[in-house]
Amino acid sequence: MRTKAITRLLFTVGVITWLALLFMDLSVQMSLANNIPPDVPAWLSGIMLNLFIASLFYYYRLKIEREEALNFVDLLWRVFATGLIATVVSLALRLVEYLLNDTKLTTHIVFKDLIYMINLGLMIGFLTMAFAAWKRLILYQKSKWLLRLWLIFEVGLLVALLYNSFRIEKVEWLYFVIYGTLVTLSLVLSGNMKWVAFLNFRQKWTSLLLLLLTVFYLMYMFYTNNSIADDIKGMTAYFTDYRNHVFIVSLTVFVTVYSIFSFLVILFNLPTTSVFEQKLEEVVNFQRISQSIQTEQSEESVYNILLETSVSSVFADAAWLEIHGEKQHRLFTYKITDKESNDIINHLNSHNIKGVFDQGSEKTKNLSKHLASLRGSRFRSILAFPIHVKGENIGTLALLKELPDGFNKEMTKIVSTFSNQAGISIENFRLMEEALQNERYKEELKIAKTVQKSLLPAVLEQDKDFEIAAFSESADEVGGDYYDTLRINEELVSIIIADVSGKGTTAAFHMSQMKGIFHSLGQKDIEPDDFMRQSNQALIYCLERGSFISATYFIINTRTKKIRYARAGHCPVLYYCAAKKSFEYFKDKGVALGMVRNKSYSNFIQAYEFEYGPGDLMILYTDGITEAKDGKGEEFGYDRLKTAVSEACGQEAKQIQDHLIARLYEFTGTSNIDDDYTTMIVKFNSIGRG
Numbered sequence: 001m002r003t004k005a006i007t008r009l010l011f012t013v014g015v016i017t018w019l020a021l022l023f024m025d026l027s028v029q030m031s032l033a034n035n036i037p038p039d040v041p042a043w044l045s046g047i048m049l050n051l052f053i054a055s056l057f058y059y060y061r062l063k064i065e066r067e068e069a070l071n072f073v074d075l076l077w078r079v080f081a082t083g084l085i086a087t088v089v090s091l092a093l094r095l096v097e098y099l100l101n102d103t104k105l106t107t108h109i110v111f112k113d114l115i116y117m118i119n120l121g122l123m124i125g126f127l128t129m130a131f132a133a134w135k136r137l138i139l140y141q142k143s144k145w146l147l148r149l150w151l152i153f154e155v156g157l158l159v160a161l162l163y164n165s166f167r168i169e170k171v172e173w174l175y176f177v178i179y180g181t182l183v184t185l186s187l188v189l190s191g192n193m194k195w196v197a198f199l200n201f202r203q204k205w206t207s208l209l210l211l212l213l214t215v216f217y218l219m220y221m222f223y224t225n226n227s228i229a230d231d232i233k234g235m236t237a238y239f240t241d242y243r244n245h246v247f248i249v250s251l252t253v254f255v256t257v258y259s260i261f262s263f264l265v266i267l268f269n270l271p272t273t274s275v276f277e278q279k280l281e282e283v284v285n286f287q288r289i290s291q292s293i294q295t296e297q298s299e300e301s302v303y304n305i306l307l308e309t310s311v312s313s314v315f316a317d318a319a320w321l322e323i324h325g326e327k328q329h330r331l332f333t334y335k336i337t338d339k340e341s342n343d344i345i346n347h348l349n350s351h352n353i354k355g356v357f358d359q360g361s362e363k364t365k366n367l368s369k370h371l372a373s374l375r376g377s378r379f380r381s382i383l384a385f386p387i388h389v390k391g392e393n394i395g396t397l398a399l400l401k402e403l404p405d406g407f408n409k410e411m412t413k414i415v416s417t418f419s420n421q422a423g424i425s426i427e428n429f430r431l432m433e434e435a436l437q438n439e440r441y442k443e444e445l446k447i448a449k450t451v452q453k454s455l456l457p458a459v460l461e462q463d464k465d466f467e468i469a470a471f472s473e474s475a476d477e478v479g480g481d482y483y484d485t486l487r488i489n490e491e492l493v494s495i496i497i498a499d500v501s502g503k504g505t506t507a508a509f510h511m512s513q514m515k516g517i518f519h520s521l522g523q524k525d526i527e528p529d530d531f532m533r534q535s536n537q538a539l540i541y542c543l544e545r546g547s548f549i550s551a552t553y554f555i556i557n558t559r560t561k562k563i564r565y566a567r568a569g570h571c572p573v574l575y576y577c578a579a580k581k582s583f584e585y586f587k588d589k590g591v592a593l594g595m596v597r598n599k600s601y602s603n604f605i606q607a608y609e610f611e612y613g614p615g616d617l618m619i620l621y622t623d624g625i626t627e628a629k630d631g632k633g634e635e636f637g638y639d640r641l642k643t644a645v646s647e648a649c650g651q652e653a654k655q656i657q658d659h660l661i662a663r664l665y666e667f668t669g670t671s672n673i674d675d676d677y678t679t680m681i682v683k684f685n686s687i688g689r690g
Helices: 002-033 042-066 072-099 109-138 144-163 172-189 194-198 201-233 246-295 299-314 338-350 361-372 409-455 504-521 528-539 599-604 637-646 653-668
Strands: 318-324 329-334 381-389 392-401 466-473 481-487 492-500 549-557 562-568 573-577 582-586 607-611 617-621 677-684
Touching: 002 042, 002 109, 042 109, 042 144, 042 246, 072 109, 072 201, 109 144, 109 201, 109 246, 144 172, 144 246, 172 246, 194 246, 201 246, 299 318, 299 329, 299 392, 299 409, 318 338, 329 338, 338 392, 381 409, 392 409, 409 504, 466 481, 466 653, 481 504, 481 677, 492 504, 492 617, 492 677, 504 528, 504 549, 528 549, 528 562, 528 599, 528 607, 573 637, 582 637, 617 637, 637 653, 653 677
Parallel strands: none
Antiparallel strands: 318 329, 318 392, 381 392, 466 677, 481 492, 492 549, 549 562, 562 607, 573 582, 573 617, 617 677
């Protein structure tokens, strides 16, 4: 904001000083025309002119320095636009003068001086703008000596400005010393053209046009102001003659010389521009292939980059890339149809020329002869390069041109380098993909394990009528088994055991949904079948197609000694009746949650009720228990489950659970499990526990 305010202030000062200079100069001319001694001191107009120059000088300097985003061509456009405006205004004044031709007004000294002062102001504005722009160009990639030389040049301009601050009698030798020094420095500084090398072919042509017009504007302004000054000088000896102002003359020389030098340097650099741009493009293309491992999302992207960069680097008309995979053969094409590429491949194979060709120029000529015999093909030159990954040839890159013998040795070396680098990039890409997948999988399992642990209860609900013990072990660090308990009131306790389909973070996410539903609905004293219906209705909006949750939900009433439950496709409950000393599997009907995705689910679920007695056992488990296999592939099964529980049915729930798990691992013979192991042992007590 401060710089912007200073810029506005300088512009305002420039306008005011120019108006003051114009008023004083016209006042003097009117006084002299009427033979009246002028009241304005002779030195004051010189002060006003220099203040006007200084304000414009720093105005454009700050304006250019503030806009750092301007590139080289933008700077030339600014100079061109300023010169265009100044020239258009000057031409408009010429038109007015032409329309008023042969009138007393156009021959009057005051009118002449007015036209002259306006043209002089326009020329000074254009010169100071060009000076600020040329400074930016000259000091591009500056050095210490260049900065010092520029500082000397600006100090010299300041001395020239002070020399002309007052209308003193001109000292010839001092004038020529200052002028000669500034012209010499202008010539030396004009040799700094480092910015030209960074222009592309199109930018150079644009710059040539802008510089040519800039030189035209300079010549026009010099001619116009010089003509008017000669006319005025023939009418009066007293006026602001810029030709005696060493600063304006030196600035004109500097701007003109640098404009001409820039034009010539760019013109002479035009023939080498295309070669330079081609080499630059080769470097950029090589960098694209090298960095493709970091920027691209798939191996196919690397293939496409290889095609594009190879074609652009050797000016090929088309290309294809054959990739030989274990499962499929892939063909990537660029500006050629699959039919055309297959026709050429078949034609070359018929001449016993196989996928990887010699990369020498002689072989290229032989291939051109073979292509010449292919009817209907627009291509007459071909180069082919192998793509190696880990020493294995995974494919072939083929480049084509419509002209015969269209490739030279240099082109062959360039594409050979590209193909070798592409092989390295593909190899690195595959290694990185593998590493990222492993890391992603490990991180996913780690997150899912944390989620699963937080979903399973740390403490189970206990009561004087029963005790509960639970065990859960995941196969792949995380699974979809879930169990929980919740006290509804002093008499009612709800229990759930569930098995979510799938593994990993998806299963853990569905576990969290089931837990939320259980804690929401389980607090209400609703029938188990109603619990299942409402759970199914909620889950059908969350579970994707093919996912489901098997579950069994219980409500234990310690007052009536009854249990109400509903089974939704889960493993049948194993119940031990102590009074009868018998085991029974409750094989009740019920469909898993999420299998039926409409309200007809109520037709597939039903509630059941039974009484429990002292010493009874209720064994809840997931299918990982009964489907666990030994070394021969035989399952643990329902009978072994019943046998293992019967061996310890007289013990406490925790001891029964430990005995069951020990028998399970003894049967499988390994601690590496294929599926999740989850059990809940509910034992009903004969006497109350504190």
